[in-house]
Amino acid sequence: MRRIIAIAALVLAGTACLGSDFADSVEGSWQLVSGTVDGTEIPILEAHPVTIVFDEDQASGISACNSYSGSYTLDGSSIEFGNLVMTEMACLDPGVMEAEEAYSAGLLAVETVTLDDGLTLRGPDVELVFESTG
Numbered sequence: 001m002r003r004i005i006a007i008a009a010l011v012l013a014g015t016a017c018l019g020s021d022f023a024d025s026v027e028g029s030w031q032l033v034s035g036t037v038d039g040t041e042i043p044i045l046e047a048h049p050v051t052i053v054f055d056e057d058q059a060s061g062i063s064a065c066n067s068y069s070g071s072y073t074l075d076g077s078s079i080e081f082g083n084l085v086m087t088e089m090a091c092l093d094p095g096v097m098e099a100e101e102a103y104s105a106g107l108l109a110v111e112t113v114t115l116d117d118g119l120t121l122r123g124p125d126v127e128l129v130f131e132s133t134g
Helices: 002-016 020-026 096-109
Strands: 028-037 051-055 058-062 067-075 078-086 112-115 119-123 126-132
Touching: 020 112, 028 096, 078 096, 078 112, 096 119, 096 126
Parallel strands: none
Antiparallel strands: 028 051, 028 126, 051 058, 058 067, 067 078, 112 119, 119 126
16 A cells, blocks of 8 residues: 555656656757658658747747747646747748648647657647757
8 A cells, every 4th residue: 555655656756756846848949850740741851950949938930831839838748838939931842731731730739748858739540859059
């Protein structure tokens, strides 16, 4: 019985640590290193990186071609993006617009965030894996 109580206390303590410290640790610049949306991989194009920057309650970045920004809320490991605005340029290099469309659709579907060796955003049939850029 004591072992069960000790394990429960450790789980609760770990969950409590996801509060403001967790929000502070997602802040910064991240670059997409892999991603899937509905089972299809998002092309990673060296000349057209996909990025996200978390700063307090705002997220912004580049979605391979266009820049985007908007609000987000973080509650433990749950994340929700508000209305995101995006520039509307067309990039002619092969694969750029496909990468952007897939990433944008995936970003709007994410529900959770985890921090391990990087930052991972997940939702139904979506996984976006980022590495820190500073």
